[in-house]
Amino acid sequence: MHVQRILFNSRPGNNGAPVPENFRLEDTSLQPDLNEGEVLVRTLYLSVDPYMRCRMNEDTGAGYLTPWRLSEVADGGGVGRVEASRWDVLAPGDVVTGFNWPWATHGVLKGSALQKMDPQLVDGHLSHLLGAVGLTGLTALLGIREKGHVTQGANQTLVVSGAAGACGSIAGQVGRLDGCSRVLGVCGSREKCAALVDELGFTAAIDYRRDDVDARLKECCPDGVDVYFDNVGGAISDAVISQMNSGGHVVLCGQISQYNKDVPYPPPLDPRTQETLLRLGITRERFTVLSYMDQVDAALLQLSTWVRSGQLKVRETVVDGLENMGVAFCSMMEGGNMGKQIIKVSD
Numbered sequence: 274m275h276v277q278r279i280l281f282n283s284r285p286g287n288n289g290a291p292v293p294e295n296f297r298l299e300d301t302s303l304q305p306d307l308n309e310g311e312v313l314v315r316t317l318y319l320s321v322d323p324y325m326r327c328r329m330n331e332d333t334g335a336g337y338l339t340p341w342r343l344s345e346v347a348d349g350g351g352v353g354r355v356e357a358s359r360w361d362v363l364a365p366g367d368v369v370t371g372f373n374w375p376w377a378t379h380g381v382l383k384g385s386a387l388q389k390m391d392p393q394l395v396d397g398h399l400s401h402l403l404g405a406v407g408l409t410g411l412t413a414l415l416g417i418r419e420k421g422h423v424t425q426g427a428n429q430t431l432v433v434s435g436a437a438g439a440c441g442s443i444a445g446q447v448g449r450l451d452g453c454s455r456v457l458g459v460c461g462s463r464e465k466c467a468a469l470v471d472e473l474g475f476t477a478a479i480d481y482r483r484d485d486v487d488a489r490l491k492e493c494c495p496d497g498v499d500v501y502f503d504n505v506g507g508a509i510s511d512a513v514i515s516q517m518n519s520g521g522h523v524v525l526c527g528q529i530s531q532y533n534k535d536v537p538y539p540p541p542l543d544p545r546t547q548e549t550l551l552r553l554g555i556t557r558e559r560f561t562v563l564s565y566m567d568q569v570d571a572a573l574l575q576l577s578t579w580v581r582s583g584q585l586k587v588r589e590t591v592v593d594g595l596e597n598m599g600v601a602f603c604s605m606m607e608g609g610n611m612g613k614q615i616i617k618v619s620d
């Protein structure tokens with residue numbers, strides 16, 4: 274059968290922004306004959322994620338991430354439909370997701386590497402299985418609950434960086450639903466700020482590209498910051514942490530501002546920020562959603578319930594066409610997305 278796939282074409286180098294030409298589209302054929310345990314899937318949606326920038330380096334800097342190999346098919350999170358199966362658990366028509374989905378229109382995958390999903394969980398919006406009711410939503414919900422120490426009635430102020438993105442837009446809403454009295458988002462445009470406040474229920478938002486971040490933080494967080502959900506690191510995080518209360522908590526979710534730099538993960542902290550954390554007894558623990566897989570079923574049900582009831586609003590930036598994977602990835606790394614960046618591959 275004829276398939277299209279995206280090969281990893283070149284490395285951007287440990288220092289520097291990726292370009293779409295780091296990927297290339299290939300037309301080829303796939304032998305759909307299956308061995309025992311294999312499944313033929315048709316790709317519906319592919320996930321576009323910041324951690325992929327680390328997979329573009331020869332050394333990813335993170336133990337659990339393998340580098341993409343040159344001239345091989347890139348992979349990541351995906352959702353698709355089973356077309357043929359020699360794995361007992363799956364049958365044609367089933368909707369499945371996986372972490373190592375090939376960037377291709379069809380693929381032959383190991384059945385044991387796939388999770389069967391109930392489309393009712395997302396009312397048929399299957400792209401949400403990669404976002405709000407998938408790893409993104411889980412990251413936000415479990416990050417807040419495992420590391421944020423949010424307590425109903427405690428009058429806490431939560432700040433979220435990368436707030437208009439996939440994880441951030443959900444984390445802020447979860448913080449509000451779990452009891453924070455004030456939720457402030459930091460993001461990269463006026464339009465994103467407006468969406469956070471007008472649509473997603475954030476109390477206020479800061480445009481870090483145009484506003485005086487320190488001054489706006491003081492203005493919007495008059496009682497200081499109790500919980501910080503950190504998606505970006507760097508200068509924004511230094512500014513937020515400098516206004517945190519003693520005994521506060523930083524959820525170390527990601528550090529995207531450093532991913533185009535040759536630094537390990539997590540990147541070293543500014544010494545003044547390190548001193549603030551120590552002096553004020555602020556926790557800053559690394560959070561990885563993959564460490565909490567035992568909680569996935571209950572957490573997905575919670576996210577699904579909130580989305581279906583309208584309590585949790587979902588934003589996505591969906592681009593059509595496998596051939597646009599590289600462009601969409603580079604755009605996301607520069608803030609071109611609002612909510613989860615998705616590629617739609619087929620209906």
Ligand SMILES: NC(=O)C1=CN([C@@H]2O[C@H](COP(=O)(O)OP(=O)(O)OC[C@H]3O[C@@H](n4cnc5c(N)ncnc54)[C@H](OP(=O)(O)O)[C@@H]3O)[C@@H](O)[C@H]2O)C=CC1
Binds near residue numbers: 441
């Ligand atoms: N710990 C875990 O288990 C997981 C962690 N993550 C991490 O969460 C973070 C968000 O991921 P995700 O929600 O998928 O991606 P997003 O949807 O948030 O997309 C990335 C966003 O980062 C912002 N950004 C890019 N460069 C910078 C910069 N230099 N400074 C500030 N903001 C920047 C852009 O928004 P803007 O317009 O605001 O600049 C862009 O839209 C990442 O750090 C990622 O690695 C993700 C999944 C799981």
Ligand SMILES: CCCCCC(=O)/C=C/[C@H]1[C@H](O)CC(=O)[C@@H]1CCCCCCC(=O)O
Binds near residue numbers: 527
């Ligand atoms: C090195 C920077 C990572 C920063 C944090 C981050 O973005 C983590 C993302 C992972 C999260 O735990 C859930 C995911 O989907 C991300 C990892 C996926 C791992 C898949 C394995 C890929 C491989 O074969 O290397």
